Amino acid sequence: MNADLLQRATDLTRRGEAFVVAVVVRREPASSAQVGNTALVTESGEYHGWLGGSCIQSTVMREAHAALRDGMPRLISLSPDPGGDDRVGVTSFPMTCHSGGSVDVFLEPVLPVPRLLVFGVSPAAQALARLAKVMGYGVDVVDPDADRSTFPDADRIATEFTPQDFVDRPASQKERLFAVIATLGQHDEEATLAAIAVEPAYLGVVASRKRFSQIRDTLVARGASPETLDRITNPAGLDIGARTPEEVALSILAEIVQVRRSAVERARETEPIAPPREERDPVCGMTVRIDTAQHHAVHAGRTYYFCCGGCRERFIATPDRFAAAFAS
Numbered sequence: 001m002n003a004d005l006l007q008r009a010t011d012l013t014r015r016g017e018a019f020v021v022a023v024v025v026r027r028e029p030a031s032s033a034q035v036g037n038t039a040l041v042t043e044s045g046e047y048h049g050w051l052g053g054s055c056i057q058s059t060v061m062r063e064a065h066a067a068l069r070d071g072m073p074r075l076i077s078l079s080p081d082p083g084g085d086d087r088v089g090v091t092s093f094p095m096t097c098h099s100g101g102s103v104d105v106f107l108e109p110v111l112p113v114p115r116l117l118v119f120g121v122s123p124a125a126q127a128l129a130r131l132a133k134v135m136g137y138g139v140d141v142v143d144p145d146a147d148r149s150t151f152p153d154a155d156r157i158a159t160e161f162t163p164q165d166f167v168d169r170p171a172s173q174k175e176r177l178f179a180v181i182a183t184l185g186q187h188d189e190e191a192t193l194a195a196i197a198v199e200p201a202y203l204g205v206v207a208s209r210k211r212f213s214q215i216r217d218t219l220v221a222r223g224a225s226p227e228t229l230d231r232i233t234n235p236a237g238l239d240i241g242a243r244t245p246e247e248v249a250l251s252i253l254a255e256i257v258q259v260r261r262s263a264v265e266r267a268r269e270t271e272p273i274a275p276p277r278e279e280r281d282p283v284c285g286m287t288v289r290i291d292t293a294q295h296h297a298v299h300a301g302r303t304y305y306f307c308c309g310g311c312r313e314r315f316i317a318t319p320d321r322f323a324a325a326f327a328s
Contacts, residue, residue: 058307130249
């Protein structure tokens, strides 16, 4: 990967944006791709880098977004005879570029790290922050009394209950955002309202059921909807008989892992994914995704989409010929 792509990948990671690293791992002549060619495909549909001819770009982008949806890497192959390319672990697609050849591309999704918002400075909050860092979470602590001496490993510390950095973020980031209220009697209501505002995928409150009932009544009186409060988990954590702050932290993070994995499985099994709108390039026959197509032309009131500028120029030279073939 060249320096520009490395820097772009670093910037995307720092901003918490998901992307796919696509690398050519095998090629056969006369493909213009070379082993090691690399591109980045972002969650928003941007394509940076080079994987050979533009004919393969639409397929790579389509499969890259599928990898972002399920979080799983994949190896794809584009060849003139995809039916004859039967290899375990490889998904084959047609290569219709006129130059011929074939190319294998490995797609690796890079997803934002899950983030945990810890509200409070209690021993349970401190244990949560420590254990979450060990498990690879980004940790943000929110409390007026929080400082580096109490949370030396936290990524960020906010002393006001207004964590605006997490409001209006993409849904893919909120799916990996979790919050725990461990204020234990100090600022309970304020912390809970702040956590609700960022819409985390999981919100747990470390408190007895009696205390949480009091918190709930106070928040309803302040205008919080009962439906929103119903989504709060209390007591936070799986019932493992936890007693010490470290055991409480373990039970909560185990529940968060359970929530994360269950959400992924539900998405794979039940969420219908609308296929992107696609058209066939009338010149080479390559499938082109309409919303990301860079080349198109209008002929006889119809819009045609192309995999590359070369196909578009050939079409414009003799549009009736290609339009007739396309229609048939």
